Structures are given as C-alpha cells and as structure tokens.
Amino acid sequence: MPAPGISSPSARTISKVPEWRIPLADVDLGPEEEAAVLRVLRSRWLSMGPEVEAFEREFARMLAVDHAIAVANGTAALHLALRALALQAGDEVVQPALNFVAAANMTLAVGARPVFADIVGLSEPSVDPEDLERRITARTKAVVVMHYGGYLCRMEPIVRLCRDRGLVLVEDASHAVGAHWLSGAGPGRAAAGTMGDVGCFSFFSNKNLTTGEGGMIVTRRDDLAECLRRLRSHGMTTSTWDRHRGHASSYDVIAPGFNYRLDELRAAIGRVQLQDLERNNRRRETVVAAYRRRFAPRPDWIVPFASYAGESAHHLMTVVAPDEPTRQQTVEALRRERIQTSLHYPCVADFSAFRTLEAPALEHSRSFARRMITLPLSPGMTEQQVAEICGVIL
Numbered sequence: 352m353p354a355p356g357i358s359s360p361s362a363r364t365i366s367k368v369p370e371w372r373i374p375l376a377d378v379d380l381g382p383e384e385e386a387a388v389l390r391v392l393r394s395r396w397l398s399m400g401p402e403v404e405a406f407e408r409e410f411a412r413m414l415a416v417d418h419a420i421a422v423a424n425g426t427a428a429l430h431l432a433l434r435a436l437a438l439q440a441g442d443e444v445v446q447p448a449l450n451f452v453a454a455a456n457m458t459l460a461v462g463a464r465p466v467f468a469d470i471v472g473l474s475e476p477s478v479d480p481e482d483l484e485r486r487i488t489a490r491t492k493a494v495v496v497m498h499y500g501g502y503l504c505r506m507e508p509i510v511r512l513c514r515d516r517g518l519v520l521v522e523d524a525s526h527a528v529g530a531h532w533l534s535g536a537g538p539g540r541a542a543a544g545t546m547g548d549v550g551c552f553s554f555f556s557n558k559n560l561t562t563g564e565g566g567m568i569v570t571r572r573d574d575l576a577e578c579l580r581r582l583r584s585h586g587m588t589t590s591t592w593d594r595h596r597g598h599a600s601s602y603d604v605i606a607p608g609f610n611y612r613l614d615e616l617r618a619a620i621g622r623v624q625l626q627d628l629e630r631n632n633r634r635r636e637t638v639v640a641a642y643r644r645r646f647a648p649r650p651d652w653i654v655p656f657a658s659y660a661g662e663s664a665h666h667l668m669t670v671v672a673p674d675e676p677t678r679q680q681t682v683e684a685l686r687r688e689r690i691q692t693s694l695h696y697p698c699v700a701d702f703s704a705f706r707t708l709e710a711p712a713l714e715h716s717r718s719f720a721r722r723m724i725t726l727p728l729s730p731g732m733t734e735q736q737v738a739e740i741c742g743v744i745l
C-alpha cells in the first residue's frame with residue numbers, strides 16, 4: 352500500500368460529486384489535451400506567450416476575422432469590450448432580459464445602465480429587434496446581443512438598426528462558437544461574433560469549446576484591437592513575454608487596465624479543442640435532431656428554433672413545457688432518474704440586484720423562464736440516452 356503523502360495519487364485526486372447518470376454537459380478531453388498541457392509544463396513558460404499567440408491566430412482564422420484577443424474568461428471579454436468602446440456613466444446599453452447575468456453585471460461595472468429588451472417568443476428565445484428598437488433613447492450608446500443556445504439572433508435588422516442610430520454592437524457569442532449566419536443579402540455566411548463591433552466568447556467548462564476558464568474577444572477594427580490588448584494587461588505597452596525574449600526592456604502605461612490574460616496551459620488546451628470543434632458541433636447537431644424527432648408528435652411541448660435556417664453551434668437543448676406545474680413535475684421526475692436539467696435563464700431584470708432599474712414589460716422572457724427546461728446535451732451522448740430522457744418527459 353503506498354504511503355500517504357503529497358506524491359500519492361489519492362492525495363491529489365479530488366472526487367467529483369454529485370454523480371448524475373446523465374449530466375447536463377460533459378467535457379470532451381482526451382490524450383491530445385493531456386499532451387498539450389505536458390508540452391507547456393515542460394517548456395517552463397506558463398503565462399501568456401507563444402501558445403496564447405497561436406491560439407489567437409488559429410481562432411481568428413476559423414472566424415475569418417482580423418483580430419482575436421484571448422482573455423481570462425467570457426465576463427472579462429465583455430468587460431473589456433464595453434471599456435474599449437468607451438461606455439461611461441449615464442450611458443444606456445440595451446440587451447436581452449433572457450441572458451446570463453454577465454452582460455448586465457459588466458454594464459454596471461463600467462458605470463453604464465442596462466436596459467432590458469424582450470425575446471421574440473417562446474419558440475425563438477432570442478432578443479426581438481423591434482423591442483430592442485423601442486428601448487432606444489437619447490442616452491443609448493450600445494446594444495449587446497446574445498446568440499441563445501448557439502442560434503444566431505436576427506442579425507440583419509439589428510446590424511442595420513445599430514448603423515442607422517449610431518450605436519456600437521457587441522455580440523455575446525458565448526453559446527455560439529462555430530455558429531454561422533446564412534444570409535441571402537449581406538455578407539452571406541458570417542460567423543457568430545463577427546457581425547458587430549466586438550464579439551465575446553467564453554471557454555468555461557460547460558461551453559462547446561472549453562479551457563476550464565477562458566475567453567476570447569474578436570474584432571475587425573484595428574483601433575479597438577490595440578486598445579483591447581492594452582486593457583487586458585494593465586494598459587502596458589509591452590508584455591512580460593516581449594521582455595523575456597529581449598524584444599523590449601521597459602514599458603509605459605497608457606491608460607489604466609486589468610490583468611485579464613489567458614495562460615499558456617489553457618491556450619494549449621484551447622488549440623486542441625478548436626481542432627475538434629467542428630466535429631463536436633456536428634455531433635451535438637445529431638443529438639438535437641434525435642430530441643426533435645421525439646418531441647415532434649407532441650405539439651403541447653415547444654422545441655425552440657424549429658425553423659432556424661443558419662448553422663447553429665447547438666450549445667443548449669431547450670424545451671418549453673405546456674405549463675409551469677408540468678415543468679416542475681418533469682424536472683423532479685428527471686432528477687429521480689439522476690438526469691440533470693437546468694434553467695437558462697431566470698429573467699435578469701427580476702434578480703434582486705437589478706430590481707431597482709425600471710422594469711419594462713418582458714412578457715415572453717418571463718414566461719419562457721417559468722416554463723423552459725434545459726436538457727442534457729453533449730457531443731458524446733447517444734440516441735439511447737435521448738430516448739430514455741424523452742421517455743421520462745413524454
């Protein structure tokens with residue numbers, strides 16, 4: 352029996368609780384990610400350097416965009432985007448009420464005010480361009496959209512609206528890495544995150560591409576890219592890596608910034624994950640198609656985005672129950688079978704921290720939040736598991 356101590360594997364292994372039989376999400380990590388981490392450890396350079404630079408280059412190439420800037424997480428991406436776009440106290444940022452709280456929190460963090468817009472409806476829980484437009488005032492400076500579940504918002508009217516009204520457009524593409532918009536008019540096939548001024552991505556562990564914690568900002572604007580890079584690292588004009596290589600010996604600080612850098616270990620994992628993204632998104636698509644077939648004979652259940660025409664990243668599998676009690680009973684029945692579900696999302700305007708803001712009518716967002724269930728979805732799921740889950744629900 353090995354002696355207990357720091358070198359014993361058991362002392363280093365942390366058990367994962369609780370054990371869901373079918374978890375909501377699962378990571379696809381294999382020997383290639385392990386080899387990438389080992390390569391970085393052996394290189395003895397762990398903070399932002401060549402792996403981060405390579406990850407940024409490869410990510411930018413995949414999206415056909417000029418600049419990709421790796422950051423510590425998706426929230427940092429949103430924070431830097433709003434800072435680089437010079438938002439300040441008194442400015443209003445119109446954004447969806449049905450969203451993760453990060454965009455609203457970062458709006459407050461730059462001193463601006465979030466103004467919430469409703470979704471299109473229960474079968475399309477993306478922000479409604481017409482409601483976005485109704486929320487615009489003389490103080491509105493920016494719009495943040497979020498591509499819910501990996502399905503792009505109605506970008507043509509939103510891009511046009513922002514252009515006509517002189518507003519900057521931020522895409523929270525945390526759900527939509529690898530998703531594309533297909534358009535007859537306009538740009539044709541465009542990647543999520545590349546249609547506004549800035550696109551933000553998260554690589555949190557339940558996202559389609561994961562580095563544990565991590566994020567990316569993309570932009571076509573040279574001026575913003577330079578500003579974002581500086582803000583990421585304390586407003587400094589050179590990096591530790593530059594100085595390590597002898598490319599610089601000192602630095603200036605141009606404007607106050609943050610430490611929102613990504614490290615080499617995570618970037619190396621991200622590079623492997625990027626190579627598998629297309630395949631894993633296609634696997635997700637197959638699982639979603641299996642769910643949709645099972646729900647097809649039951650029109651009392653809404654499966655959103657049934658008539659979606661673009662290429663989704665299939666980040667979330669969501670369904671809308673016929674009513675609130677059915678939702679609750681279904682969630683409990685699934686829990687008894689140790690099948691994990693979730694709620695994406697409670698209406699942001701209803702959180703205690705945001706209740707002081709003027710609360711507009713957000714009928715569809717609130718109704719969706721009361722009736723929706725997020726079901727398990729990951730690239731490794733089988734048709735058998737989908738059948739089992741649907742057997743409990745329907």
Ligand SMILES: *Cc1c(COP(=O)(O)O)cnc(C)c1O
Binds near residue numbers: 565
């Ligand atoms: C995950 C997520 C974020 C935040 O990303 P972190 O990397 O966790 O900071 C922001 N917006 C949306 C829509 C998300 O799903």
